[in-house]
Amino acid sequence: MSTSAFTTAITQAHDLLRWHSPLRTELWAARLTASLEQDQVAAFLRELAEDGGTEARLTLVALAAVNPSPSPGDEAPSAEADESGVYTRAAEGLVDTLSPWASRMGRVTCEGAWYGKADPYGEQTLAVLSFRYENGKEPHILVVGIDQPNGGLAVDAVVEEPKFLDDLGLDAADPGVVGGRILDAIELGDRIMGAAVAVTLTEVRPLAIARARTVPGVVRGAGDDTASRFDDLPDLPGAREAFEKLVEFIGDRPLWWSPSRVSQFLTSWLPREAILSDEAIAAMPEVVRAWSHFSGDQPAVLRQIDEDAPRLPALMADDSPAGLAKRIAQSRRRL
Structure with missing residues (x-):
């Protein structure tokens, strides 16, 4: 007896055969993949293979198109690679049995x-x-x-x-x-x-x-070079040192610059993590304002700087918020 998933898939595949649309069929196959629990996949593919009809073959080919086996150079979890391989093997030799439009899926x-x-x-x-x-x-x-x-x-x-x-x-x-x-x-x-x-x-x-x-030449773990394009550093003593700390804080997510993140940087991260010269502390508000103009010039961000920046010298002079790394660095500097 056919499972509900099989019956539904065959019905939907019958409709897709009339459209001759690789994209529509791939989107359908992606949704179908998402609806299957991992322990259902093998039985579902076996049922399609045993049926052998045009709709079943289209379903197998479409599933393989959206679940391709990773190439040798791909970084993919082994479990995902194994699952994709199941779809690929189930569709072997079937694409040539379908209308030419089906062969364009994934290509x-x-x-x-x-x-x-x-x-x-x-x-x-x-x-x-x-x-x-x-x-x-x-x-x-x-x-x-x-x-x-x-x-x-x-x-x-x-x-x-x-x-x-x-x-x-x-x-x-x-x-x-x-x-x-x-x-x-x-x-x-x-x-x-x-x-x-x-x-x-x-x-x-x-x-x-x-x-x-x-996509040819996929780069995994790429950094974001947004900060390297910033060229409006204020002409102030300590500005470069201040900006280096800002870059350290924003890390690999430089496009995220909200009032809450500004406040975290000025009132929490700097006092906890950073050792700065007096010049860099004095320059920091203007450096942060310049970065904020570069990052979209959002009024709420600028208001947050106006609210938090006056507190920075006192916060930096208070050692109590300092984290362990900062305390260790400070003790070494005193030796």
Whole structure:
């Protein structure tokens, strides 16, 4: 007796055969993948193979397209690689038994990439890749939302028409770097138990991974060079020293610059972690203001600086908030 998942898949595949759309079919296969529990996959694939009909073969080929076996150079968890291999093996030799349009699934060319803030404070960034199939049809973009306060994990993803990009206001970026950021963000989310993510991410995730892996020269663990493009450092004694501490604080998430992050930097992180000269302490408010202008010139951020900056000299003079690393460094300097 057929399972409910099998019956539903066959019905939906029958409709997809009329559309002749690789993209529509891949999106469906990604949602289908997300709906299957890991312990259901083998039985589901076996049922499709035993049926052998056109709809079943299309389902197997589509699942393999959005769950490709990683290439030898891909960094993928072994469990994920094993699962992808199951889909690939189940579809072996089947694509040639289907209409030519089905063979285009997964065979795309990356045409561009963009990256930038999703909101005024950069608490979420957007990584975007654009693709087109080998025959030039069905251009589309993959958009992945990456959370910054929680370490850079993927929290949402959508596949849209290219015109969707027009309203995002993102800067062009290196496709290999953006593809790597997408893979890094998804992998991080997989490692965090209970991470709050949108339902759309779960449904698009298999296709997002497959698309990112098709990008030539993917760079994993790439840094963000935003800070290196900042060239408006105030002409003040200690400004360079102050900016170096700011760069240390923002780390690999420089686009995230909100009132709460400014306050954390001035009132908590600096007193706890930083050893600064008197000149750098005096220059810090102007350095932070200059960085804030560069980072979007948000009024609420500038107001937060005005509120917190006057307290900085007193906070830096008080050793009680100092963390262990700062205390050790201070004791060594006194020797």
